[in-house]
Amino acid sequence: MMSDQGTGQAMDVVKRSKAHEGPRNHIIAYALSIVLTALAFLVIYYQHVLESWFVYGFLIILAVVQAVVQGVFWMHLKDRGHLQQRIFMIGGCIIAFTALIMALYWVWW
Amino acid sequence: MSDAHVQGNTLPRELEKATLEGRNKILGFWLFLGAETVLFGSLFATFLALRDSVMDGPAESELFKLSMVAVATFILLTSSLTSVMAIQAMHRHNLKSLMQWLIVTVVLGFAFLGLEIYEFKEYVHEGHGFTTSAFSSAFYTLVGFHGAHVVFGVVWISIIIGQLRTRGLNVVTAPKVYVAGLYWHFVDLVWVFIFTVVYLMGKVG
Amino acid sequence: MAHAHAVKRYRGLMDWLTTVDHKKIGILYLIGGGFFFLVGGIEAILIRIQLAKPELSFLPAHTFNELITMHGTTMIFFAAMPLIFAFMNAVVPLQIGARDVAFPFVNALSYWLFLFGGIVLNISWFFSAVPAAGWTGYVPLSGPEYGTFGVNFYVMGLQVAGIGTLIGGINFLVTIINMRAPGMSFMRMPLFSWTAFLTSALILFAFPAITVGLVLLMFDRLFGANFFNIDLGGNVVLWQHLFWIFGHPEVYILILPAFGIISEVISTFSSKRLFGYSSMVFATVLIGFLGFMVWAHHMFTVGMGAVANALFAVATMLIAIPTGIKIFNWIFTMWGGHIRFTTASLFAMGFIPTFVMGGVTGVMLGAAPADYQFHDSYFVVAHFHYVIVGGLVLGLFAGAFYWWPKMFGRILNERMGIWTFVLFFTGFHLTFFIQHILGLQGMPRRVFTYMGGQGWDTSNLVSTIGAILMGLGTILFLVNAIITASKPKNAPADPWDGRTLEWAISSPPPEYNFKQLPLVRGLDALFVEKSEGHKAMTPAEPVGPIHMPSPSLIPIVFSVGLLIASLGFMYANQPFSNEFIASLFKNHVIAIAGLALTFGCMVVRSIKDDHGYHIEVEELEKEGVHQ
Numbered sequence: 001m002m003s004d005q006g007t008g009q010a011m012d013v014v015k016r017s018k019a020h021e022g023p024r025n026h027i028i029a030y031a032l033s034i035v036l037t038a039l040a041f042l043v044i045y046y047q048h049v050l051e052s053w054f055v056y057g058f059l060i061i062l063a064v065v066q067a068v069v070q071g072v073f074w075m076h077l078k079d080r081g082h083l084q085q086r087i088f089m090i091g092g093c094i095i096a097f098t099a100l101i102m103a104l105y106w107v108w109w
Numbered sequence: 110m111s112d113a114h115v116q117g118n119t120l121p122r123e124l125e126k127a128t129l130e131g132r133n134k135i136l137g138f139w140l141f142l143g144a145e146t147v148l149f150g151s152l153f154a155t156f157l158a159l160r161d162s163v164m165d166g167p168a169e170s171e172l173f174k175l176s177m178v179a180v181a182t183f184i185l186l187t188s189s190l191t192s193v194m195a196i197q198a199m200h201r202h203n204l205k206s207l208m209q210w211l212i213v214t215v216v217l218g219f220a221f222l223g224l225e226i227y228e229f230k231e232y233v234h235e236g237h238g239f240t241t242s243a244f245s246s247a248f249y250t251l252v253g254f255h256g257a258h259v260v261f262g263v264v265w266i267s268i269i270i271g272q273l274r275t276r277g278l279n280v281v282t283a284p285k286v287y288v289a290g291l292y293w294h295f296v297d298l299v300w301v302f303i304f305t306v307v308y309l310m311g312k313v314g
Numbered sequence: 315m316a317h318a319h320a321v322k323r324y325r326g327l328m329d330w331l332t333t334v335d336h337k338k339i340g341i342l343y344l345i346g347g348g349f350f351f352l353v354g355g356i357e358a359i360l361i362r363i364q365l366a367k368p369e370l371s372f373l374p375a376h377t378f379n380e381l382i383t384m385h386g387t388t389m390i391f392f393a394a395m396p397l398i399f400a401f402m403n404a405v406v407p408l409q410i411g412a413r414d415v416a417f418p419f420v421n422a423l424s425y426w427l428f429l430f431g432g433i434v435l436n437i438s439w440f441f442s443a444v445p446a447a448g449w450t451g452y453v454p455l456s457g458p459e460y461g462t463f464g465v466n467f468y469v470m471g472l473q474v475a476g477i478g479t480l481i482g483g484i485n486f487l488v489t490i491i492n493m494r495a496p497g498m499s500f501m502r503m504p505l506f507s508w509t510a511f512l513t514s515a516l517i518l519f520a521f522p523a524i525t526v527g528l529v530l531l532m533f534d535r536l537f538g539a540n541f542f543n544i545d546l547g548g549n550v551v552l553w554q555h556l557f558w559i560f561g562h563p564e565v566y567i568l569i570l571p572a573f574g575i576i577s578e579v580i581s582t583f584s585s586k587r588l589f590g591y592s593s594m595v596f597a598t599v600l601i602g603f604l605g606f607m608v609w610a611h612h613m614f615t616v617g618m619g620a621v622a623n624a625l626f627a628v629a630t631m632l633i634a635i636p637t638g639i640k641i642f643n644w645i646f647t648m649w650g651g652h653i654r655f656t657t658a659s660l661f662a663m664g665f666i667p668t669f670v671m672g673g674v675t676g677v678m679l680g681a682a683p684a685d686y687q688f689h690d691s692y693f694v695v696a697h698f699h700y701v702i703v704g705g706l707v708l709g710l711f712a713g714a715f716y717w718w719p720k721m722f723g724r725i726l727n728e729r730m731g732i733w734t735f736v737l738f739f740t741g742f743h744l745t746f747f748i749q750h751i752l753g754l755q756g757m758p759r760r761v762f763t764y765m766g767g768q769g770w771d772t773s774n775l776v777s778t779i780g781a782i783l784m785g786l787g788t789i790l791f792l793v794n795a796i797i798t799a800s801k802p803k804n805a806p807a808d809p810w811d812g813r814t815l816e817w818a819i820s821s822p823p824p825e826y827n828f829k830q831l832p833l834v835r836g837l838d839a840l841f842v843e844k845s846e847g848h849k850a851m852t853p854a855e856p857v858g859p860i861h862m863p864s865p866s867l868i869p870i871v872f873s874v875g876l877l878i879a880s881l882g883f884m885y886a887n888q889p890f891s892n893e894f895i896a897s898l899f900k901n902h903v904i905a906i907a908g909l910a911l912t913f914g915c916m917v918v919r920s921i922k923d924d925h926g927y928h929i930e931v932e933e934l935e936k937e938g939v940h941q
Binding site for chain 2: 416417480484485487488491492493518519521522523525526527529530533534537538539540541543546547548549552555556559917920921923
Binding site: 027034040044052055060066067070074075089099102 | 301
């Protein structure tokens with residue numbers, strides 16, 4: 001039962017994807033995450049000089065960008081052989097998004 | 110258990126993907142994360158729907174201690190990096206380094222939990238308890254579920270460190286490490302949205 | 315027999331309690347689901363007896379409410395879904411040319427979690443604390459203020475079973491993605507496996523929503539939370555949203571496998587390939603996706619407003635399009651084919667017009683303004699029974715007669731089968747067609763009785779008679795199964811001249827399914843080989859030792875732990891005459907003990923690696939390893 005089957009996932013014994021050589025990309029992702037987080041806290045610190053729609057919007061964008069950075073780099077979503085992973089992660093995000101719309105518009109009126 | 114493909118004398122870099130079972134576990138865990146996305150999405154939705162129902166409790170803008178949240182965020186983010194370093198060590202087949210990075214990850218995880226427990230005790234003291242209002246129930250359930258995921262994660266990774274010590278790094282233990290790493294990243298990802306939506310947006314006002 | 319390590323093999327009852335073999339687990343699901351189908355059926359008969367005549371006092375009102383709650387909950391979660399998993403387990407690995415599912419241990423765990431979830435729900439009968447808030451459990455009727463103790467059994471039972479379903483969905487997704495035989499691309503996969511795949515995707519995304527809903531309800535009821543407590547800022551509509559974000563995809567989870575079964579059965583018994591394969595796949599994907607966008611059509615009358623209602627109404631009607639594509643494709647498959655009338659094909663052919671009827675009333679209900687008239691009337695009851703019973707259950711019967719030889723090595727008696735069909739099909743339409751009229755005449759649903767002289771009396775009586783007929787048909791099926799069990803196990807590998815891989819191996823298959831994984835050279839893989847004059851599949855690999863997973867007792871212990879924890883949480887604040895027992899519950903000792911048992915199982919499973927065992931080539935050549 002454990003005999004490897006050809007279809008489905010190719011057995012890439014020799015993978016020379018440059019992103020995997022060394023921790024450089026991951027440290028960049030870390031630095032980016034720190035910056036994005038710091039920016040978010042800064043926006044709150046200076047919220048009194050900013051429009052509230054800008055504060056909310058920018059915070060969301062910062063969070064989404066950081067999520068994408070971490071997902072793509074640390075969780076290898078951009079790598080080959082991750083198509084199903086991307087499909088189902090995006091699917092989950094779509095359903096989660098409809099739940100958020102529900103909460104914001106159709107619970108109180 | 111089919112053995113890893115051997116090219117000459119070298120093992121493949123990514124031991125976790127060397128067997129069908131390993132690849133199945135990784136894919137299966139990704140799918141589970143897809144389900145967890147909807148789970149946390151529903152919890153976030155609940156929180157968003159109920160965040161204005163503060164009733165007699167303290168208001169969000171007065172309650173949240175952003176400095177503590179910033180420190181906790183930094184700790185968890187760093188722990189996510191250290192877990193990445195662990196996987197990198199695993200790909201270099203460096204067992205010692207792998208275990209060291211995992212230990213640091215667990216320690217940081219415990220630090221995060223310690224901070225969060227302290228933070229919750231402060232809030233309860235200030236009149237923000239689980240049963241105070243709909244908002245408070247939603248807050249503790251959302252943030253608490255995340256915390257429970259952190260607890261599960263540190264226990265899980267600790268058990269894996271133990272297995273690495275006794276059995277070393279091979280095609281059976283590698284997928285376990287990889288999957289735990291994915292889990293830990295996901296837990297940090299959820300936290301990005303918690304500190305943004307719960308704490309930072311709670312301060313807008 | 316040379317083995318590298320000791321082989322742990324069980325016999326008899328222990329074999330069944332520890333099995334991780336998908337074929338055995340399929341049979342376990344069939345028995346478990348079948349049992350709860352009977353329980354739900356008895357509940358239905360009792361309901362119909364009470365409603366046979368106006369102002370009957372056969373049952374008190376609260377018992378009636380308990381019965382409708384349990385009938386709905388049991389039928390959907392503990393009859394329909396397990397029977398679906400029975401066929402997915404029995405058939406999908408065979409159809410894709412795999413030796414088992416991706417995670418055999420998790421497969422067993424899914425089963426025991428379902429069974430213990432069903433036990434948690436149904437022991438409420440023995441504690442005289444049966445949930446009575448409907449299968450939809452709306453707050454505040456199910457909440458701490460108005461809900462009876464029985465609701466706790468509902469919450470816990472569904473939560474436990476839900477975990478099992480979720481991991482089962484993950485299992486089949488990974489199996490189908492990673493373990494198809496060489497040459498079987500996605501577009502060469504049989505339709506039943508496709509629908510199993512998409513159903514599993516729906517499960518993956520739908521169940522977390524109800525998990526959260528049940529958690530919120532549990533916290534409100536047991537720990538003083540305020541999610542649905544209006545006085546402290548809670549909102550009851552939130553429950554409805556979370557429930558139906560799960561609930562609507564759930565009904566597609568119920569019907570998509572039936573669609574798959576119908577595709578297989580119609581094609582086989584028309585001796586013709588499925589018409590429009592690609593459009594069938596695409597239509598099913600579309601139905602699955604749209605199914606997540608329509609949930610609030612169950613909430614048209616709650617007050618979300620015209621914009622929301624319009625959005626959901628339009629989305630609901632859109633689903634009729636891909637569904638219509640499927641109906642036409644089935645008809646075109648039969649057109650020009652050489653049709654054989656067997657019990658399986660009769661059920662499949664009965665499905666088509668019946669499901670269309672259910673579908674069109676669905677479109678009627680989807681028109682939001684009209685729904686204000688239909689909502690909470692028997693029109694709704696008629697609609698959903700048409701699609702679930704007239705759709706799913708007819709499909710399950712078709713699948714049962716079709717795949718029984720593959721699962722059990724025996725063919726069900728055809729004469730009894732045809733009578734089962736006649737009784738059940740007639741009874742079904744008698745029971746539910748008339749309920750459309752009752753609904754339009756104004757009879758509300760979920761009422762334990764009604765006043766005479768409103769023109770409803772005869773219709774209700776007819777409806778009850780139909781239910782009796784369905785019961786007789788079901789009993790006849792049971793008799794058939796029992797009688798068939800005593801016949802010799804000599805069904806041929808391919809009794810129906812099938813087109814798909816499951817018919818390429820013996821009935822029942824050997825433990826390892828395929829001695830050599832087959833090479834798939836096109837859609838309808840077996841038919842491709844047959845049309846070239848081959849008697850069997852071309853193998854894709856040489857004969858070699860086959861690695862099998864070990865049996866395990868952990869899944870059942872894991873589930874027992876959750877049963878104990880459920881009772882522990884439920885009874886934490888209940889009075890006990892015995893001081894010691896009271897303190898055990900009050901301090902959550904029982905609950906924590908249950909959770910510890912479950913988490914302990916997880917730890918043991920992580921630490922104790924399962925190396926499985928090998929079936930060596932000599933054994934394979936002897937073809938001697940059978941279940």
